[in-house]
Amino acid sequence: MGVTGQPAEAESTPQPAQVRNVIVTGAAQGIGLGIAQVLAEAGFAVALADIQGDLAEAEAAKLRGAGHKAIGIGLDVSADASWKAALAAAEAAFGPVDALVNNAGISPRGTAEMTDEALWERCLGINLKGSWLGIRAVLPGMRARRFGRIVNIGSTRASRPLRGLFAYGVSKAGLLGMTQQVAVEYVTDGIMTNMVAPGWVDTPGERLLQQRHGREDFPAGLQNLITVEDVGRAVRYLLEPGGDRVNGLILYLDAGLHVADDAGMIYLPEAEHNRYEQRL
Template identity: 45%
Template sequence: MRLDGKVAVVTGAARGQGEAEARMLAEAGARVVLTDVLADEGRAVAASIGDAARFVRHDVSSAADWERAVAVAEEAFGGVDVLVNNAAIWRTAPVAEETRENLEEILRINLVGPFLGIQAVVPAMRARGGGSIVNISSTAGLRGIRGHSAYGASKFGLRGLTLSAALDLGADGIRVNSVHPGVIDTPMIASIGVERGAGKAPRVPLGRAGVPEDVAGLVLFLASDASAYITGAELAVDGGLSSG
């Protein structure tokens, strides 16, 4: 699958899944704008990709930051064809112990951010005759998971946003799909105390934890013309975890 001539914006691209997604899209021929709040790490990733990449420090909950990210894509590469709403935060707590502050922060990044991103890129995508928006949700957006009330609410909300946006934007040639990773070995899982690098995952039918490239491969497919007739889809990348 090739993305020659396409321009992608990938949020949360300084490390983990977002970095893998940005690298894979660039390797397929896309020019990529990487965004993140982790400025030093993001600049280093963009520099390692080369001339086909730019980095923008970006708070996804800021409409002004979204305008700036889109402007960089337009000025550097001529437009936007692909948006990957990857940036997210993940915190866990039993529902009775969850705080309103934590809930609001998770919703601000995980749901308001993608909403603002969709609004920001639509004019640029319309100008290019269409595009592809890939929202990175979670298996926590497909089923309830103990201790994930706030995170799960944000990811179920992202599912709803994806479906409505797919209906609203189909006539513009803009496809909107959601990807639902399971246990993926990234820095984010380490941040909540999950051991990285263990490899084995007994509850996963395929018997292993995923790696960022497992998610990035599906993102590449959804960004490409190979998925031209797919919109409003909800695709799990979880080794079969959500099957039963």
């Protein structure tokens, strides 16, 4: 027996690495905030990073008031310099960042023709390039420590296109590819990279969009609604030891929407979007 009363072998066995400090992007509201809350309540130190820096800090202050470890950081995910500053701020507060949750995103509506170059640049710049910049920022530290977890927030629409979600669908399909690419490139560095792909979630951003498109009562009548807590718990699973050997997974969190591929399971403002019909 060792001095602590434990078998000597146990004293010398190194403890497996585990996630302690997490950055969640787009965490001032909606899904990102839900993820941050679930993770903070589970004992992780969470940096809530968002372009709405003041709101992120206000939410972080509420979490601190409840006895959790949290800070708010201003971050524009589409700007590399902003990532460097945000990572430095998170590490100054809690130490090395073990996990990154790329959640910040926008979902503009429009077909391929309705999408102009500015909208394309903005959507792909935040949803796709923003996630890559974040991954690139955290990789050196994770590789040096030979441990890390990356979770990208995708969408059922990454693999099941819906009419009128052109730039968004393309960005999330790209994020799916990026998830698998990074998973393959860095698995030997002890870094696990996965995607959580939710179906419809009632969030401030989605409500605003639906209202703009004439759907004042969103999410009334919507089937298989996913909650922000659902997404938070899925992310938590991937960051806890249960996720230690999970890599390159696309975790669909949509009550089977992607399997049935039945857009009729959801309610969209224009009836023609509810069903796919081949009209030649």
